[in-house]
Amino acid sequence: MTIPAPPVSRETSPVRTRAEHPDLHLVFPPQWSPLQPFLSTPSLKAYLEERGFHIRQDDWNIAFYRWFIGPERLPLARTRLTHYVQSMTDEEGLYRAKCLHSLATLEEYEQLLALVEGLRTGDTYDTLEHFKESVDALKSLLAAFSAAEPVIEVGTTSLSDGDVLNSIESLMEFIDDRHANPFIPFFEQHVAAITQVPRFFGVSIIGTEQIVAGLTLGRIFKRAFPNVPVLVGGSVFSRLVEKEKTWVTRLFGTCFDYVCRYEGERPMERFLSSEDPRRDRTPNLAFLDGGELVLTSLGDTIPMSEVPTPDFSDLPLEDYLSPQIVLPLLTTRGCYWGKCAFCYHGMIYQDRYRMRAPELIARDVELLNQRHGVLHFAFNDEALPPKLFRMLPPAMPKEKYFFTALYKFEKYFTREDFKNMYDIGFRSLYIGLETASERVQKHMRKNNTQKVMVDNLQFAHDAGIWSHTFNFFGFPTETQAEAEETIQFLLNHADILHSEGTGTFVFEHNAPIHQAPDQFGVSSFTARTDTVLDLFYDYETTTGLSAEGAQRALERYNKLKRARGVYMNGHWIDREHLLLLLSRYGRAELKKQLAEVESATRQYSAAQLLRGYEFDTPQGKRHFVVNRHLRRVCITNADAVRIVNWLSLNSSVEDLLGIYPALEAALEPVLEDMEDEAMKEAS
DSSP states (O other), X not given: OOOOOOOOOTTTSOOOOTTSOOSEEEEEOSOSXXXXXXXXXXXXXXXXXXXXXXXXXXXXXXXXXXXXXXXGGXXXXXXXXXXXXXXXXXGGHHHHHHHHHHHHHHTTHHHHXXXXXXXXXXXXXXXXXXXXXXXXXXHXXXXXXXXXXXXXXXXXXXXXXXXXXXXXXXXXXXXXXXTTOTHHHHHHHHHHTOOSOOSXXXXXXXXXXXHHHHHHHHHHHHHHOTTSOEEEESHHHHHHHXXXXXXXXXXXXXXXXXXXXXXXXXXXXXXXXXXXXXXXXXXXXXXXXXXXXXXXOOOOOOOGGGOOXXXXXXXXXXXXXXXXXXXXXXXXXXXXXXXXXTOOHHHHTTTOOEEOOHHXXXXXXXXXXXXXXXXXXXXXXXXXOHHHHHHXXXXXXXXXXXXXXXXXXXXXXXXXXXXXXXXXXXXXXXXXXXXXXHHXXXXXXXXXXXXXXXXXXXXXXXXXXXXXXXXXEOOTTOXXXXXXXXXXXXXXXXXXXXXXXXXXXXXXXXXXXXXXXXXXXXXXXXXXXXXXXXXEEEEEESSSOOHHHHHHHHHHHHHHHHHHTOSOSOTTOOHHHHXXXXXXXXXXXXXXXXXXXXXXXXXXXXXXXXXXXXXXXXXXXXXXXXXXXXXXXXXXXXXXXXXXXXXXXXXXXXXXXXXXXXXXXXXXXXXXXXXXXXXXXXX
């Protein structure tokens, strides 16, 4: 089906006023971090508006978070949770325990929501303990409302969609399922409020967690405005139209009409300027023509000197769940290194690396400070280039702003480089260490040595910067002994490395290892058969650890890490919040307070800790006592439930155990890594 584009000519059209309908209405769907804005649509809006187009942008991700745990959904959540508990048998005990725990959480709804609001207003930013309570409250409410959902589970940095993407049929069924899909009522409410109908809608999907929500939104747009074409942009569908052509083709016409591939500035300028983008085959497009998928040629990328300062207007900066906003920026597009075998990021920018002049970066920071009063910035580059370690400090004022960024270990860095970066506000740096084995480093084309790693970490530590490394086990041909090198490196350098994130290797579409697997010891790879719209592969190696062996190495590392008591604090802090806390406390004081706050034992009365419930179930009456704070759910009897529910607010735990000693099982603390076990009911 051919979707006509409303005609426009930049040469003949009159200058548009803000009262006219937008050329393009950009929407950012869930799920993404609710702590800070994104960069995709602000960058595109700034570029297109400089060229005379009228662009509107909306963040429906942060709006979804506020709606998802909002008071209007509380009755539905409680009703569903109660129904689940009443209908489940003892064989479904683990999920029943989660539902009971969620009901207990929602009994404290008003207090928890006030704490969450404190993240936004800054009211809970007075002490680290109070701030942690607010973050914990957000996670508790998200978990409770998620337990009430038939399918979707929402976290602060994640979204689980169950088996929705097992097949294209299950996906299409879900995006029309009003009972199971919470995005439908949310999006319908927001779409109904649109008063200025644009020429085009644009849906920005930059993470795989946005796929289901983004397609649901496209479906609703097409039903509500059948004559307005819908575009999808972002890195995810740029790759999917190549890897998953069969499945993506079935989404055209139902969820969207066009895919804008890779960088969007020049392609969208050409698209919006064309009277008929299909006829003109404007660059970087994917669309259906006569049932066949058309991929138009890729156009030139934009020089960084032509990239304007991102435009965050239209975005509700006051709604993000941070006491102070952290705005994202890019100093480069692409990666200056561009060789890592496991990384696909360079292809997003058509493998064309460009760096922004330091003076323009400083101007971006100053302009955004003037517009929004922002002092904190996250450079989201693949890796901050070594040049900027030398060129950025002279261009940036000292002791005014605060920054976080990613970089790659380099032998060129000196102690002075890190000191200078600290002086202009760098408080945290994130590094892809990946592996400490020098052979595996060379094999994956990262080419670092342990001496360089230690030197860079030591220099950053001495400057006062917080360092966080990303690590993984199981790169093809890695042996158990080489995995052990990484384990011991991380354990032995906890004095200069302040946090880490460690997992196992995944084989991604478009990465160099996908283009030439035999060069990296991969004997075969296959598309996953249990999922669609997927960007990963199953693989076999010629030598080295299997996927199971990599998982065992990870488990061993986690066990040794706990035994030594390293990297134990701050797991609840996301990147944006860490920058705020470092700018407030400094690294040494923050580490000290984290240890104190997380080791402190908060005293609760028995009434604050426990809730008693009685339900009719398929196996008769069941009685439960729930300890929300310690994540314990116990099957008990009617007497215990009555005693718990009769407790006065000030009744102590000792008073309770004096009356009913058997409830001691509900009061035993549980280790953080045993949370799932803790949710199992114990009689």
